[in-house]
Amino acid sequence: MADGFAEYRKRLSHWLPLDLVEIEPGIRGKGRDAARATFDEGQRVLAAIPKGALVVALDGRGRTWSSEQLAQRMETWRGAGRDLCFLIGGPEGHAAEVTARADETWSLGPLTLPHMLVRLVLAEQLYRANAMLANHPYHRA
Numbered sequence: 652m653a654d655g656f657a658e659y660r661k662r663l664s665h666w667l668p669l670d671l672v673e674i675e676p677g678i679r680g681k682g683r684d685a686a687r688a689t690f691d692e693g694q695r696v697l698a699a700i701p702k703g704a705l706v707v708a709l710d711g712r713g714r715t716w717s718s719e720q721l722a723q724r725m726e727t728w729r730g731a732g733r734d735l736c737f738l739i740g741g742p743e744g745h746a747a748e749v750t751a752r753a754d755e756t757w758s759l760g761p762l763t764l765p766h767m768l769v770r771l772v773l774a775e776q777l778y779r780a781n782a783m784l785a786n787h788p789y790h791r792a
Contacts, residue, residue, distance in 0.1 A: 652767040659774035666781040667729075669774060672699055676741055685743055693746025696738060704734040706753045708745055709769060713756030718790060722780040724755075739769050 660669045674695045677688025700706060705728055716724060728735055737757075738749060750756065759772055782789035 652771045655771045656767075656774050659771070659778045663774065663778050663781060666785065667735075667777075669777065671770070674699060679742065689741060689743045689746050690748075692741045693749045696746070696749050697752060700736050700738075700752065701734045704736040705731055705755075706736045706738060707755045707757050708738045708740070708750055708753035709759060709773070710740065710745060710750065710753075710756040711758050711761060711763070713758040715758045715760060718776065718779050719783070721776055722783040725777070725780040726784055737773060739766055739773070 656671075660671075663669045674692060677685075677690070677692040679685060679688045707728075738745065738753065740749070745753075759769065764772070779790050
């Protein structure tokens with residue numbers, strides 16, 4: 652999955668940079684408070700968001716988009732002239748403060764997916780959306 656992410660990151664570089672910033676997870680385990688871990692994680696996420704960035708939180712309660720709809724969103728986001736920041740939550744999801752900071756929430760669907768797979772799907776879908784906007788033949792739906 653890491654190789655797949657790296658491949659789409661490389662392909663995307665023609666249209667936009669894709670930087671991966673990993674946040675230290677909250678401490679979880681037996682006898683630990685999961686809510687506190689999520690809150691602590693959230694504070695680190697908020698601190699890492701670039702000033703003025705347009706924030707899209709991946710969240711199961713967010714809106715689902717087809718690839719075509721994502722391309723339309725990408726065109727709107729690019730037109731805003733702001734950095735884009737996509738957030739993938741921890742095991743319990745995003746802290747409430749992170750969701751409140753998000754400009755939009757996006758759901759990849761009702762499944763719970765591991766982080767590495769979400770990264771790969773996110774990178775591939777961003778590549779697909781940008782390819783569609785560039786009239787590149789990658790998307791063949």
